[in-house]
Amino acid sequence: MKQKNALLAISILISLFAGLIVSGCKKQQFREDTTTDVNIVGYLEKNIDSFSLFKQILDRTDNSAFLNAYGSYTCFAPTNGGIKAWLAATNTASVDAADINVLKELVKFHLLSDTVSTAAFKDGRLPVPTMQSQFLITGVSFKDGSSSYTVNRQAAVLRSNIKVGNGIIHEIDHVLVPSSKTIAQQLEANPNFSIFVEAMKATGYYTLLNTVDPDTAKRWMTVIAESNQALADSGFASFAALKTKYSNTGDPANTADSLHIYMAYHILRDIKFLGDIINASTHQTLQPQEVISTQLINQDVVVNEDIFDGILEKGVLLTRNISDNAATNGVWHQAAAHYMTKFRKPAAVFWDLCSFPEIMKLPAYYKKQNYNFVRQNELDKPIKDIDWEFKSASTTLTYFYSTSSSLGIYQYNNDCLVLPLGAPSRATWFEFTTPVIIKGRYKVWICYNARNAVVCNVRVNGDLMQRPVNLGEFRPAGSDAELESIGWKRYIESTGSNSGYYVSRLVGTIDIKTTERHKLRLETISGTNASNYLDMIHFIPVDQNQLVPRFRPDGTKVY
Structure with missing residues (x-):
């Protein structure tokens, strides 16, 4: 009997102790966030005089709640002045009058799903794409004796590396506008590349370069385009002259035709801005078993400058200020002169x-x-x-x-x-x-x-x-x-x-x-x-x- 009473007493004590623990747990308050800093939206609200229009865009596109929650993002936040300039340039009366789908794409183009500080701002693309799936490029501009970071050649960074609870903000002075055309469409819209575009169409590569593959692993292409002037300097004043020189089969769509080989040799798989091109000594082209060699010479990006049998073969400059043109399916650069595929000796x-x-x-x-x-x-x-x-x-x-x-x-x-x-x-x-x-x-x-x-x-x-x-x-x-x-x-x-x-x-x-x-x-x-x-x-x-x-x-x- 004494043993039963003792066991009962122990059981009661255990129950009381468990009750105290549960009671204590109910009173304990836990924070679900990991920082007391404001998030991206909170920062915009604290600086509403500068960012009321961008905040309005986030509200209208249902992104405010998303950017006020836990995460790890980079936001390029345009000021009110930048958004007013964009509204004027697009003949849009107000944020409320703007096409909602345009605004949604615009917001995604200003966001990265990672924290990227200016330490990653180099002369070329950022290491991760925007939420809109295109890449941003960065650089440095010099004006009135001072330098500043630029983004997509469209905006200057006014204030950078602003740490908030869910990432980093970079304030910019203009709106970043994503590309709306493919590589093929951009080149076709530029009369300076009409001969090159005719060659694209004759060889069948226009269709490839006018396609936006929904699979981003297959989407990206890089084109090194030759202008009419570059071709004229080498004796090709028209597409007919180019075809006469290279189309040895009479059918440029034939993969064995030299004109087809010429075009394939100007297209690279994957998206390669100039900053990517100089990171490797060779790049594979669409022409099987053929590559271009690249190097940085005195800040110039040069293609196919190589020494063969002790003789220097001068390369072709990629024109910096007319290159790094982002498109919906890749990027294109301008070659300052004409070049054709050549036999490549093995290289170390x-x-x-x-x-x-x-x-x-x-x-x-x-x-x-x-x-x-x-x-x-x-x-x-x-x-x-x-x-x-x-x-x-x-x-x-x-x-x-x-x-x-x-x-x-x-x-x-x-x-x-x-x-x-x-x-x-x-x-x-x-x-x-x-x-x-x-x-x-x-x-x-x-x-x-x-x-x-x-x-x-x-x-x-x-x-x-x-x-x-x-x-x-x-x-x-x-x-x-x-x-x-x-x-x-x-x-x-x-x-x-x-x-x-x-x-x-x-x-x-x-x-x-x-x-x-x-x-x-x-x-x-x-x-x-x-x-x-x-x-x-x-x-x-x-x-x-x-x-x-x-x-x-x-x-x-x-x-």
Whole structure:
């Protein structure tokens, strides 16, 4: 009986204690927001004298509630003066009188689904598209001795990087107007490109360039257009003259016809503003196995300026102030002169493994600090062009950056990739998509920081290279010629005390059969649970110097 009474007392005490906990929980107040800062709409309301019209547009398009909620956005907010100028230019009496669909598209064109500060404002497109799906381009203008950021060549940034609870605001002085025409329509509307447009129609490419694919992965194109003047300077005063020169089959729609090849050679897949074009040395065109080479020379973007057999072939300038023309399906640039496809000799590709878009669009980390790319599951792919075996200890690929650590002090750009390799719990393979490589025969060099002994086979497009690479093996002693004879080289310029860790190992020779991007795969043979540090991979034609250029941490090539 005493035992029953004791159990009953304990039960009552537990019930009372639970009741107190529940009562206490009911009285506790929780905040659902994560900051006490105002959100985007709150900021506009606090500065209503400057932004009453933009706030009115948000209200009318039912976007105010959306932009007053939790999230992570960038808003380019036009002032009242900018909106009044837009209303006047479009002969619209007021915000209430404007076409509601136009206003909806306008709002989406002023918003990004990410926080982008002016640290990402470069001479070219922003790293993420607007909610309207087109990209914004930024630059710098100089007026009356002062400089300011510009957006889409339509507006100046008056005040930037205004942090609010759900993102960043940039105040601008004019409304940003999205493109309403395709590449084909824009060029056709410009009489200076009438010959080029006739060639587009004759070859069938007008239809392609006049299409807005609903799938944004397939939508974007880039065109390098030649004006009537550029063609006339090369002896083509009319489309008839151009056809007579190039249409060797008489049918420009025939893919084997030289006029068809000419047009295909002026079109690139994907959207590439000038800032994107100079980020790679070659770009694949729609003409199979043919690329254009590009480089930045004294702030000029130049196409196809190359040295063949020791002779410099002058390239063609892309006219900056008439390029970067955004369209609903891509962008087009103007070439200052006429050019045609030509045979391309194999060219060296010095591939920086850290120059992939997913890290480059993070200006707070790229060339500044470490960043981890984490795979949430086997299907997750945080980096488009890098894949690896998903295991418990290989969920993270690290972008490593340091100007002082022995791991990064001599690396190209002071950064490298940290790969979790080795059995049993780390990845046994990594696969990379290369930059465009021109067809030819190449020697392949793996450049790494020697730390942990994981031995890997290397495959290019599935073909096994002749020699595995031990990512923990140091460079042996010897002269450049002696080292090259046994498959080693020094790829960095420095000869400092830690430079011996930085190794370039020849893994073999490969025939690249088509001019395009290829697959390179590392497969572990031995080694357990290690972190390995990869910097660059070199594809160098077999008949070219394999030892130079060497590289400095700032990217300078040393011959």
